[in-house]
Amino acid sequence: xxxxxxxxxxxxxxxxxxxxNYCSKRRRRFExxxxxxxxxxxxxxxxxxxxxxxxxxxxxxxPGCQECRxxxxxxxxxxxxxxxRMYVVPKDGIYQLLCAACVRPxxxxxxxxxxxxxxxxxxxxxx
Numbered sequence: 001x002x003x004x005x006x007x008x009x010x011x012x013x014x015x016x017x018x019x020x021n022y023c024s025k026r027r028r029r030f031e032x033x034x035x036x037x038x039x040x041x042x043x044x045x046x047x048x049x050x051x052x053x054x055x056x057x058x059x060x061x062x063p064g065c066q067e068c069r070x071x072x073x074x075x076x077x078x079x080x081x082x083x084x085r086m087y088v089v090p091k092d093g094i095y096q097l098l099c100a101a102c103v104r105p106x107x108x109x110x111x112x113x114x115x116x117x118x119x120x121x122x123x124x125x126x127x
Contacts, residue, residue, distance in 0.1 A: 017029075019041070021040035023043060024062075050094040053088045053097040054095060062086045063097070089106065091106065
């Protein structure tokens with residue numbers, strides 16, 4: 001059997017898009033990966049942001065906010081003399097790096113994660 005018989009439509013562009021289970025954007029099949037042990041698909045962009053969040057936890061400079069796409073330089077320069085805070089949160093099954101404006105609406109939705117923690121008590125004022 002020749003390779004042409006195995007892939008007879010190789011020159012046809014990808015018309016069937018699949019949804020990333022993390023950002024919900026429709027992507028071409030080659031832009032998606034299946035994580036080991038999971039049935040869900042994740043796109044290259046979500047994997048890249050997850051890795052950036054982990055690198056930030058290890059001490060690197062943050063690239064910016066995943067939600068609003070503001071760069072670190074923009075966040076730093078738009079609020080001089082104010083401490084810029086970035087938050088790494090488990091969102092949609094991966095770590096995401098969010099600025100203060102983007103994390104604010106997300107945190108109350110996930111009170112179950114932070115209840116009983118110092119962060120939940122001080123920042124979110126949870127009972």
